[in-house]
Amino acid sequence: MNHTEGAESPRSAGAEQPRTVGVRQAQKQQSRRALLDAGLRLLADQNLASLGVREVTRAAGLSPAAFYRHFPDLAALGVALVEESLASLHLMIRSVLVGAGGAEELIDRAVDVIQRHVRENRAHVRFLARERHGGVRRVREAIDAELGRFAAEVGAALGLQPVSAGWSEGDLRMLAELYVDHMVSTAAAFLEALEAQETDPGREGRIAATARLQLRLISLGRRHWQGS
Amino acid sequence: MNHTEGAESPRSAGAEQPRTVGVRQAQKQQSRRALLDAGLRLLADQNLASLGVREVTRAAGLSPAAFYRHFPDLAALGVALVEESLASLHLMIRSVLVGAGGAEELIDRAVDVIQRHVRENRAHVRFLARERHGGVRRVREAIDAELGRFAAEVGAALGLQPVSAGWSEGDLRMLAELYVDHMVSTAAAFLEALEAQETDPGREGRIAATARLQLRLISLGRRHWQGS
């Protein structure tokens, strides 16, 4: 909490990012965080479109008017949540693609990483799944744009693998989108398995097994592809 | 509209479904329809969770209290919309699977049927995409159950094709789910292409082309599958 500054000018604090330099900013960030967390928690069982300003501020322990010090809109809060959610997703995808290894190991690791990611970022994943086709246009577009960048990244990574020798740019993109869509579907399925874990504990494992088989089938098609 | 009954008992009207026998029932069905249509129209740019009883009845030209003569809940209205939406989907899937033909023709026809279906049932498809992971549990479950039945139907149909000789029940199911997921993703993509048709008229065609390629790749993997 206390943060003595010595003789340094507040703006030149070495490795600090430009945010949270003073006590003021830090406190503001804290409130902002509270709003985001409250929002994410409330969005566990409702949509962004049905969320209310008062509802969020109440859950965050702030007065209604305080909300407008941070966001003009609830849509803006939604967009902020999108950025958060997809930042962690980006890290995830990289951790799959960097390591080399045979197709089998790659598949196992991919499914594993997805499963763990859903477990550890349940609220964010649920938010993405829910709002991807949700009622708030700006949020929808933000998610879509980011998933597109995803596919591009995956496509580039696929191009580096020896299996993809001779593949056209378009074919690579098509395959990348297939993978991304499959990842999204699988993540959503894992999520629903988590929510129903009490009544059907085996579901998560079945989804993982199915996903692995499907990826194997796709990778089989990939090996025999002769170009479009 | 007019439907004279002659000497027949109202309940034995040959090929008529048990609904809409009398004037009373017919008028009630009309109001119900108005509610469903109004709901579907309003759900074009909001979620079911943020829909209001008053909002729907206002749009349907009824008094708020009238709503409760038809549905106990807005969730119930949602479930009714799910049934409607998926009935037409079932017809669609059948029209793809019945006709024989080589893999290429089958793929072309499948993508074609999906594209046309999204165009002609835009509101229903949007509703399904939006509420599949939406904030209303009962609706989510209804959609999920129906998609599961879908996959079973597709799996059974796949088993009859000569390409699937020697496939285990589980592998067939896995493939069916892959197809269904891909169909859902593609439909959602077509939908978003329609909404953005003004600013990017070529998008719909690109999605169709990509979907065809992806299906070809999957079908390639299928031909080389050796069992799990």
Place this chain on the structure above:
DNA sequence: AGGTTCGGCAAACAGTTGTTTACTGAATGG
């Protein structure tokens, strides 16, 4: 013809909503 059923209505209920207003008081910076 007469009594019954029942879909739809207006009105009232107590809450909730988003947003603006004027304000307070602590962190800020010269």
Place this chain on the structure above:
DNA sequence: CCATTCAGTAAACAACTGTTTGCCGAACCT
């Protein structure tokens, strides 16, 4: 140390919400 900035507050605004109530009148059945 003193003037300024500004995150957060309480209060007020009109508008809206879901649901229940009692009632009406047309369709229904016998």
